[in-house]
Amino acid sequence: MGTVVAFGFAAFALAGGFIAQSFEGLKEGTIRSIGHLQIVDRRAVKQTEEATLEFGLKDAGRARAIAAADPDVEAVLPRIEFVGLATNGTKSVPYLGLGVDPGPEAAATLARELVAAGKYLSGGDGEDVVLGTGLASALGAKTGDRITLMATTPDGSLNAVDAVVSGLVDVRIKELNDRYLAAGIGLVSRLVETSETVSKLVVFLRRGADEKKAAARLERSLSAAGFPIAVRHWEDLAAFYGQVKLLYIGIFGFVGAVLVVIVILSAAIVMTMSVTERTREIGTLRAIGTRPSRVQAMFLAEGAVLALAGCVAGALVALVIRAILNASGIILPPPPGATHGLPINVKFYPLAYAAGIAAMVGTMLVASWFPARRASRIPIVEALTHV
């Protein structure tokens, strides 16, 4: 029985650690990409732009400075989102463009870490662009190549600028990788013919900052300064994160439920056998004055002690398996929408261990309940003569 509990617990602890690691990685990756908060024009919350920067945030430099002054804010990154065509003269491919402030962008996000070839954008108003490897492949472009970017301006006219491919980046979401293009905000401003207007300001907070309070504060200070803005929280923007989280919870919840059922059945069988084997002993205990409730409590306590002992053994098993898995270098298949698998990394997640103990003790108590109740109700004379 202890073995079933031990392996049940180990499975809980390992799965919990793996889930925690997955969620944390996913959360970290999401925040490093879209920031903790985003400041946008109020209209952009409910409406979709039909023209470039139709609902852009004007006077972005001043808004950025106000936001950056907040004590919980670590960085404020301006971004211009636009679409267009990239061409090498012979072939044109549509892209999803992102205008960024290269230095702060590279410092706060994973942008530089995603570079697969060449280098990330240099600062200033240079002609550098980075392309997703999928887009580069479709365009037949490599680092150092010159390309032309075309896009529509806010008034609907078509404009074009020349650019140099400084690097290729491996965006981990395949569909985005096939369309991704990033350029310095100066180049993008020239392309879409705008100045001091951005699609959004992406806000990164200091570690430990209260996201909700910071959002409320930013909304107040910017509104007070005359900006018709809304501050959006990363969880509201990252639908993908929520979906993957729900998917994982569903999968692991199901596996957990199966585990619990296995432990309950095994424990119930073992406890029933134990009651049967010890019927004479139960009769003796009852004869010499043990109350029925105490007999029941003894078997329940036995179940709980068995569960705790199994959990201790299971924790050791989990730690050993965790060490082996983390040292194995096994690469997991890419999660939904991602292009790259990640090395397996099972975290030591105390909450999973606590939940495992609660689950195993609870399961054993449930499994022991009916055998224990039966033990307390066996007629004494019958129990004393049990063979």
Added chain:
Amino acid sequence: MGATDRPILLSARSVSRSYRLGAGLVPAIRDVSLEVRAGEFVAIQGPSGSGKTTLLNLLGLLDAPDSGEIRFEEERAAELSENAKSDLRRDRFGFVFQTFNLIPVLSARENVAYPVGLAGKTASERSARAGELLAEVGLADKADVRPDLLSGGQRQRVAIARALANRPAVVFADEPTANLDSKTADEILDLMRALNEESGVAFLFATHDPRVVARARRVVSLHDGRVQSDGVREP
């Protein structure tokens, strides 16, 4: 004080008990009336199937009669809850079984201390009482030994010590010598008799062992579930 002057501890009034065997009912005890007084040393004898153990179980509140009434110190057993009966067995009764029925995972001391613990005594009180009783039954040096390492006679001594743990008024002994050789059986009976004389605790045996009957001061004979004779012997 003569035996008949002592207060009545236990009484059975027109007690009957049947057991189901297949489709039919087999009567084990039929209309038995009996009184046991404080400090008595009583043997209930009879052939196999005469109802000795059934009567002992009924008097010891381990079982309930189909009809009739069992009383302990004028308290009607039928009116007691299961917990109250447990408490009564714990505090006022002691039990010695043919197969000793010690808890195998507990040492001799722990077996004896168990009922003391049930009565809410502290660990030191339990241990002290168990040590005292084990010394009394001549097993002081075996206190920390588990039952499987003890001889049959030693196990029965531990069982007697356990039965006396909470200073009971009466000890029920069901065939206590059946699994013992004759020398050990004699020693055990001498021990019980001495305890009866020294502490005044009543002993009630179900037995067909003539050695037990020979030592008893009162012998109740059962036949086919009925009392055939009930005689007191002069010492």
